[in-house]
Amino acid sequence: MKDASPLLDARQTAARLPYPALVAEIVRLLGDDSVQVPERLVQPLASGGSLFVMPAMDGRVAITKLITFTPANAGTPRATIQGDVVVFDVASGARWLVLDGPTVTARRTAAVSLLAAQRLAPNPHGPLLIVGAGVQGLAHLEAFAEGLGVTDVVIASRSPASAQALAAHAQTLGLRAQVTQNANAALAECPLAVTCTPAAAVVLETLPRGDGFIAAVGAFTPTMVELGSVLCRHIAETGTVFVDTANALHEAGDLMQAELDVGRFATLADVMRGELARPAGPVLFKSCGWAGWDLAAARTALRADAGQ
Structure with a gap:
């Protein structure tokens, strides 16, 4: 060094x-x-x-x-x-x-989401929906633009000022950006989505596209949640759910509150070992964090x- x-x-x-x-x-x-x-x-x-x-x-x-x-x-x-x-x-x-x-924390979390999207997203080109316009929203915007070549982004936030600021930053990167007050409606137009909120309440609950990829990073305790239970169960039944590590068994509030058996879902390490083919149908990647x-x-x- x-x-x-x-x-x-x-x-x-x-x-x-x-x-x-x-x-x-x-x-x-x-x-x-x-x-x-x-x-x-x-x-x-x-x-x-x-x-x-x-x-x-x-x-x-x-x-x-x-x-x-x-x-x-x-x-x-x-x-x-x-x-x-x-x-x-x-x-x-x-x-x-x-x-x-x-x-x-911001950059390694966004990098993990990016790696999962590179390997698992059925349609990795976007548009990208970002729910939450804080530090993680910024990191995921920059990571997906650089690592996937995303050119269009839709931003939803409970703070209109934060959403506008992130959209303005996206435009400085040469991206086309717009703000929405209805993240659920935007999900129908966005094959890529990231939820990075404080996870105090459900922010996405509508069913995703058949080629949808959602990276949910905000919730990391059993009581935290960003995704509706019906959405989680739908992807588990019609597509594929992945978790970042086996620790999600005790931490993935979204999945636990949907009463899903978290232990049956493959981890990012399983994906990288090449044991799994790129999945068909919608994909949910649940990230809880790991040292x-x-x-x-x-x-x-x-x-x-x-x-x-």
């Missing part, structure tokens, strides 16, 4: 995590038998938020993501996710880097510092 300041701000962290490199590192990580990811600690806070302690390691790198999630900050100048990812050298125990936690994705981000950042 090149000599550099170990403490990186949001801009410096993002610069070390370009989406093509991050997706490639996620693929490598899923084939790396040395990776270990202990169960994450989630500690409720008196404010209604949560403290997350998420370790992961391989034969060379160990990381811990230490972040707070504060839903009450949604719609305020304060970020809902705050914290850091600390990266260590396994051999010496030395601290190599400290990455900006919210930036890592392994943060480890992949740390490895990507270290490669960038090393000039690899």
Whole structure:
């Protein structure tokens, strides 16, 4: 690794995590038998938020993501996710880097959704519907534009100002963007959809197109939800449901509230092992988060510092 300041701000962290490199590192990580990811600690806070302690390691790198999630900050100048990812050298125990936690979370989540769409979406060209115009909405917009070549995007948000701001950003990227107040109606015109809201209520419930792909990333506890139960059961019956990791068994609120057997759904690792053909019919990819994705981000950042 090149000599550099170990403490990186949001801009410096993002610069070390370009989406093509991050997706490639996620693929490598899923084939790396040395990776270990202990169960994450989630500690409720008196404010209604949560403290997350998420370790992961391989034969060379160990990381811990230490972040707070504060839903009450949604719609305020304060970020809902705050914290850091600390990266260590396994051999010496030395601290190599400290990455900006919210930036890592946003970019690795969008990269996982992008990889799933690249491998699983029946119609990957869009238009793309984004429900939720916050940090994750921005990250998914940029990732899908760069990684899939999406040129048209429809944005839905409970905050009209946030939706307009994200649409304006999309236009600076050369995309055609429009805002809608009816995400369910827009789903009929969009074969790609991402839900990235605070997951306090159902935001999509209409049935998707036969060639639809939905990446649901907002809900990561049994009580959180973005997708209607009828929608989830419909895709499970007529198409295919995938989860990011086996941890979704205890975390995928959308699927659990639909009373689906989450343990029967294939994971992204199963997909990458080449055991599954590209599915027919609508696809739901449920992402709950995993410290392994943060480890992949740390490895990507270290490669960038090393000039690899």
